[in-house]
Amino acid sequence: MLSAKTGTSVNASPELAGKEAAAAVKAVEDAKVAFVYSGVQYDTKALLGAVSKELPGVPLIGNTSFTGVITDQGFVTGDDGFVGIMAMGDADMTVGVAGSPKEGDARATGHKVAVEAMKNAGKDCAPDYFFMVASPGEEEFYxxxxxxxxxxVPMFGGSAADNTITGEWVLYTSDMVTPDGVAVAFFYTDKAFADVYTGAYKETEKVGIITKVEDYRKICEIDGVPALEKYMEWTGAKKDEIEGGNLLGYSVTAPVGVKDPLGDLIAIRHPQSANEDMTFNIGNNAAVGTAMILMEGSVDQLISSTGETLEKLKTKLGKEPGAYMLVHCGGRRAGIGDRIDEVAKALKDAAGGVPFITEFTFGEFGYEDDGRNTCGGLMLSFAGFEK
Structure with missing residues (x-):
């Protein structure tokens, strides 16, 4: 039987914060992995050292989270730092964790980490599902x-984040901390797993074909016209509203998306910055010849979609849940602002007493139905594990 517990702390000392949060989960029997999400304020190695001391032999994996975490205890944040931990244990589950700074290129690093994760699990076969965390920028190649x-193999996860979008993020395992790399946890179990991966935005009828892309993530032209010009036409935005970094906040309620071939998933592409040449940068890869769709939503919908998505996850899992690991976009969290306690309440109500932890990321990974694993932004990747 799977068991899980969560613990948090906002102690200014990374050693004491790690000890306090880990002490709350050390009662988990047969603990096989602990997800750890923290603030960039901490000395991460000191924090992880304290956690490992409380949870000897338990593999750790996680990353810095944007402004806080949510657990069954509510939204947790602190000016001097914060940490949230969820430990999971099951005598019939095996977990292999591995991570590495980027070595050579991202694809080669991902290959290496996958081999190491299988080795650390004592397996020579693919896992039943896996968690991935990566630094923002090359997630698709990892x-x-x-x-x-x-x-x-079904996946879930997200990209490391910081509080100011200035590259202060790190990702980590028990024995690795890096701002640029990847880590995975491979799960081997007969228990059910499910993930709901969605932007929960409304699809509009404003659609164009991407006709020029640079460096995978710079959209230069849509329908043969400057991409930013097309976005302004679609949204009615004035140039000063979206110039430079203003586009990042503006587009939280008006992002763009690309649809998978079967129409089961629209992967959201978060417009992040506008350039003087009327191009704009997005948070994930895009390809020429792809239809780009304007999506729309409201802050009310960003909030309500969290509880609704967790309810969908419960149905999709189809078994008694033992824990939930919820990846929530940091951009959505920023758009929600000081109404974040409404999200915490919605998630707590939907969880119904099942332990859960929510991190805020700068990229989200998941899949829908039988589609391939996908990386996106402004999305939710909510994972559930059978008890």
């Missing part, structure tokens, strides 16, 4: 390297 080793 995933390609992992897939070379294990094939198409």
């Amino acid at each position: 995933l390609k390297g992992i897939t070379e080793v294990i094939g198409r």
Whole structure:
């Protein structure tokens, strides 16, 4: 039987914060992995050292989270730092954790980490599902390297984040801390797993074909016209509203998306910055010849979609849940602002007493139905594990 517990702390000392949060979960029997999400304010190695001391032999994996975490205890944040931990244990589950700073290229690093994760699990076969955390920027290439080793296996996860979008993020395992790399947890179990991966935005009828892209993430032209010009036409935005970094906040309620071939998923592409040449940058890769769709939502919908998505996850899992790991976009969290306690309440109500932890990321990973694993932004990747 799977068991899980969560613990949090906002102690200014990373050692005491790690000890306090880990002490709350050390009662988990047969603990096989602990997800750890923290603030950039801490000395991460000191924090992880304290956690490992309380949870000897338990593999740790996680990253810095944007402004806080949510657990069954509510939204947790602190000016001097914060940490949230969820430990999971099951005598019939095996977990292999591995991570690495980027070595060579991202694809090669992903390949290497996948091989190491299988080795650390004592296995020579693909896992039943896996968690991935990566630094923002090359998530799709880390995933390609992992897939070379294990094939198409259900996944969930997200990119490391910081509080100011200035590259202060780190990701980590028990014995690695890096601002640029990837880590995975491979799960081997007979218990059910499910993930709901969605932007929960409304699809509009404003659609164009991407006709020029640079460096995977700079959209230069849509329908043969400057991409920012097309976005302004679609949204009615004035140039000063979206110039430079203003686009990042503006587009939280008006992002763009790309649809998978079967129409089961619209992967959200978060417009992040507008350039003087009327191009704009997005948070994930895009390809020429792809239809780009204007999506729309409201802050009310960003909030309500969290509880609704967790309810969908419960149905999709179809078994008694033992824990939930909820990846929530940091951009959505920023758009929600000081109404974040409404999200915490919605998640707590929907969880119904089942332990859960929510991190806020700068990229979200998941899949829908039988589609391939995908990386996106402004999305929710909510995972559930059978008890």
